[in-house]
Amino acid sequence: MSSNITKAPPPLRSRRVESWVYTILNPLIESLRRETGLLRKGNLSWRWYSRKCEYLRPIVEYVDDFHQPNLEDFLADNLNQGFKEDFESHDRALDKVESNASRFFDGLMQSGIFPEQVKSSLKEYESRGDAMLQYPSLDSMKQDLPKYVAEYLINRTDVLPHHYVAHQFWKEFRREFERSEDDFDGYQQRASFRALKESAASLEDLSGKLLRKLEEHRLFLCGTYDVPAAPTDSNMSSSSDAFLK
């Protein structure tokens, strides 16, 4: 795609600029605010069954399918120079986080020690919980429990909701698994854990910088082209959240 299509700057109150603000910048700013919030908490929202971060997504996925042509137009215009590279850097960093999370996860699963520790914790949990509602049966997730525990470690899960069957298990045994959190040396996963931590920190840094740049760019476009930062008439979609209108 050519990056030098537009020579003349858009006119005041340009519909094109409006569409960039409403369909590209607003959803990206909202999504990256959420993304940086999750990263600050250490929650990668990584899932063992998809091997993806559920709520940290490539930039293109933060933009509504219907508005993808606006994204292409935004990236092609000189006025928005540099964002294509920034978006690519973000997506590369996310890809690294996902692959490092998978590597750490696979390392734990293959270590032998880790699944054994989960098994022994489960045994202890079951012995504590005989016929007590406080210790609900983990039968429904028994087979995958090591995978869930690894996922909780990757996402730095603090507390699970009370109605999740693993709530009490995680409450009582979390510390056992986090004991060597600094290096996970006990599971021979020092290197893979460090790589995961570093890639998550790098993504957090990049996301934060990109967020600030997008916020500044929105301010620049709105001020320069006299467009409001959010739609003020019913003609424009006010949706800026890909989760729900």
Added chain:
Amino acid sequence: MPSLSEKSGHGRLLILDTGVIRELVLFHAVQEFGFERLRRELRFIKEREFYEKCGRFVALFQRKTTSASVVAELYHWIRQTDPTGQKKIWNRVYEEFRATGMDEEVVRLVDMDINLVAEFGPVDVSLIELARLHFADTPLVLTTDKPLHGKCKQAGLGVSHIQEIAGLVH
């Protein structure tokens, strides 16, 4: 009819209706993942304290189940949302079912009382039928729906409206 103490946790089976699942899924998406815009969709669970009470209440039951009709009703809700976000909501629903160990049972239309279906619709009646089917397990239907609540009471089935949880769990 189950006593208050039974309602408060000695029952073995909890039957959840669409509204309750929807509220739990939405609140978690707001609180845990920062989807603030969804907060306005919440009708009952608006504060973390109440979410935790609901969670503790649900946790008191050894088994949780719902009907396939409820899943269809969840689909009706989800398909009214922005198409781009529908998979994210389904992800949350799947997560909720997996993490709570939720069972799902089919109640065939022809096995439901036609008069009840005409009055309450097949989703509510499927939950009433589940409660009847599992009567030996002292089931409790947890709902956000007043007509369903009234019908269950009338039929002598254990039922709680989500708002009653505030008074049942401390």
